[in-house]
Amino acid sequence: MYIIGLVIAFCGIILFEAPKLIKEKMWGELMAFSGLLLFGMVISSAAVLNIDVPNPTALIEMIFAPPTKLLTSFFE
Amino acid sequence: MKLIEEGKISGSQFMWLLVTIVLPTAVLFIPALTIKYSGTSAWISGGVFTTIWAFIIVWVASTLGERFPGMTLVDYSSLILGKFPGKLVGAFYIFVLVLTVAIVVREFGEFLVSSFMQQTPIFVFNFLLIALAASAVRNGIEVIARMNHFVVSLMFFALIFIFTLVFSEADFKNLYPIFEGGILPIFRGFFTPMGWAGELFLIFILMPYLNNYREAKYAGYKAALMLGVIMSIDIVIALAVFGQQAADYVFPVHTLATYISIAGFLERVEAFILALWVAGITMKVSIWYYCAVIVAARTFNLQDYKPVVLPLGVICLTWSITIFDNITQLVEHFDIAWIGFSLTFEFIVPALLLLIAVLRKKRGAEKGR
Numbered sequence: 001m002y003i004i005g006l007v008i009a010f011c012g013i014i015l016f017e018a019p020k021l022i023k024e025k026m027w028g029e030l031m032a033f034s035g036l037l038l039f040g041m042v043i044s045s046a047a048v049l050n051i052d053v054p055n056p057t058a059l060i061e062m063i064f065a066p067p068t069k070l071l072t073s074f075f076e
Numbered sequence: 077m078k079l080i081e082e083g084k085i086s087g088s089q090f091m092w093l094l095v096t097i098v099l100p101t102a103v104l105f106i107p108a109l110t111i112k113y114s115g116t117s118a119w120i121s122g123g124v125f126t127t128i129w130a131f132i133i134v135w136v137a138s139t140l141g142e143r144f145p146g147m148t149l150v151d152y153s154s155l156i157l158g159k160f161p162g163k164l165v166g167a168f169y170i171f172v173l174v175l176t177v178a179i180v181v182r183e184f185g186e187f188l189v190s191s192f193m194q195q196t197p198i199f200v201f202n203f204l205l206i207a208l209a210a211s212a213v214r215n216g217i218e219v220i221a222r223m224n225h226f227v228v229s230l231m232f233f234a235l236i237f238i239f240t241l242v243f244s245e246a247d248f249k250n251l252y253p254i255f256e257g258g259i260l261p262i263f264r265g266f267f268t269p270m271g272w273a274g275e276l277f278l279i280f281i282l283m284p285y286l287n288n289y290r291e292a293k294y295a296g297y298k299a300a301l302m303l304g305v306i307m308s309i310d311i312v313i314a315l316a317v318f319g320q321q322a323a324d325y326v327f328p329v330h331t332l333a334t335y336i337s338i339a340g341f342l343e344r345v346e347a348f349i350l351a352l353w354v355a356g357i358t359m360k361v362s363i364w365y366y367c368a369v370i371v372a373a374r375t376f377n378l379q380d381y382k383p384v385v386l387p388l389g390v391i392c393l394t395w396s397i398t399i400f401d402n403i404t405q406l407v408e409h410f411d412i413a414w415i416g417f418s419l420t421f422e423f424i425v426p427a428l429l430l431l432i433a434v435l436r437k438k439r440g441a442e443k444g445r
Binding site: 032 | 197211246260261263265267372373376377378379380382383384386388389391393394395397398399400409412413414415416418420
């Protein structure tokens with residue numbers, strides 16, 4: 001059900017930004033806009049549909065938890 | 077050198093921006109997190125040590141910025157490291173800034189949900205905050221800086237209001253014994269607030285928008301000192317009123333506000349305090365969001381930063397909801413991994429950039445803007 005709201009929101013964002021960029025031939029801006037928005041679409045749809053996608057904080061915990069633990073263990 | 081935006085801010089506006097970059101969430105979260113490890117000596121680790129650390133961060137970030145006057149982060153890291161590694165630094169900072177915006181928004185949402193509106197889904201608060209911040213970012217740095225000047229005074233008013241009115245509840249015997257468990261717990265308690273004090277590293281992203289770049293270092297030191305004083309008072313008052321139990325509350329300062337009761341007449345002022353605080357957090361999110369957008373625009377070589385505002389907002393909003401399951405996980409994350417991560421992007425990367433710039437004798441044109 002939420003996915004419909006999401007589609008409407010993304011249509012709104014595209015209609016708000018894209019026509020101006022196409023009219024002024026700002027292709028680089030259009031590329032950056034579409035790329036980032038596509039990434040946003042993927043993660044937000046996945047969240048709404050309860051699909052597991054890699055989580056940035058899980059990634060950070062994987063890389064930085066061991067050195068952090070080492071650092072704090074000196075002071076306990 | 078193109079700056080994407082023509083906005084310019086003055087030295088004092090820059091200083092207040094730096095205060096807002098740290099203060100709104102620090103005041104809410106730091107007392108409990110510091111008292112948990114340092115006990116009665118928490119004000120030393122959360123106030124004194126963090127101020128020293130903030131001075132180091134300010135020195136590194138502003139020395140780096142002064143070497144390359146009027147240039148943005150992505151431009152001078154391309155000059156220092158070469159074109160492709162420079163873009164990688166830019167991409168890394170887009171990730172860092174977007175993720176931090178998401179976390180700050182989540183902190184705000186959790187604060188509102190757990191303290192005031194338990195029935196409302198957190199999505200509502202996060203969405204409204206991001207939408208408001210996106211509109212601020214589209215208006216540019218000058219608008220943010222001027223609005224911030226006004227909002228900072230509201231925040232100071234709220235803080236002074238809380239601190240003076242709970243004074244009758246305070247028992248300063250709770251501050252003894254000092255150095256209870258030796259020096260180690262003080263250092264241990266310092267690691268968590270370190271991430272907050274280090275947020276002043278944003279100096280090197282905001283510096284090109286300063287009228288006179290030489291004012292940045294001085295403004296940074298002033299902001300660091302002011303933050304240190306506020307955080308010390310914050311922790312001392314929380315300790316004096318609650319004792320070591322303060323560590324059990326997630327938001328001791330909010331609980332402090334509920335203690336205010338003057339002659340059965342002035343009560344339940346925490347809702348009023350909240351109204352002022354929401355304004356402060358909105359400003360904090362706007363500034364971080366603005367930095368993320370600017371770095372993204374420079375990394376992708378755009379003429380205009382406005383097209384990337386909304387897409388980044390969508391990512392921030394989604395992450396703000398999906399990254400943590402609940403507030404316990406959020407607070408734990410600060411302990412488990414955020415210490416090492418924040419140390420990396422706040423200190424290690426800028427310090428390495430500065431070191432390599434010195435070794436390779438790279439510097440920007442000396443004319444300044």
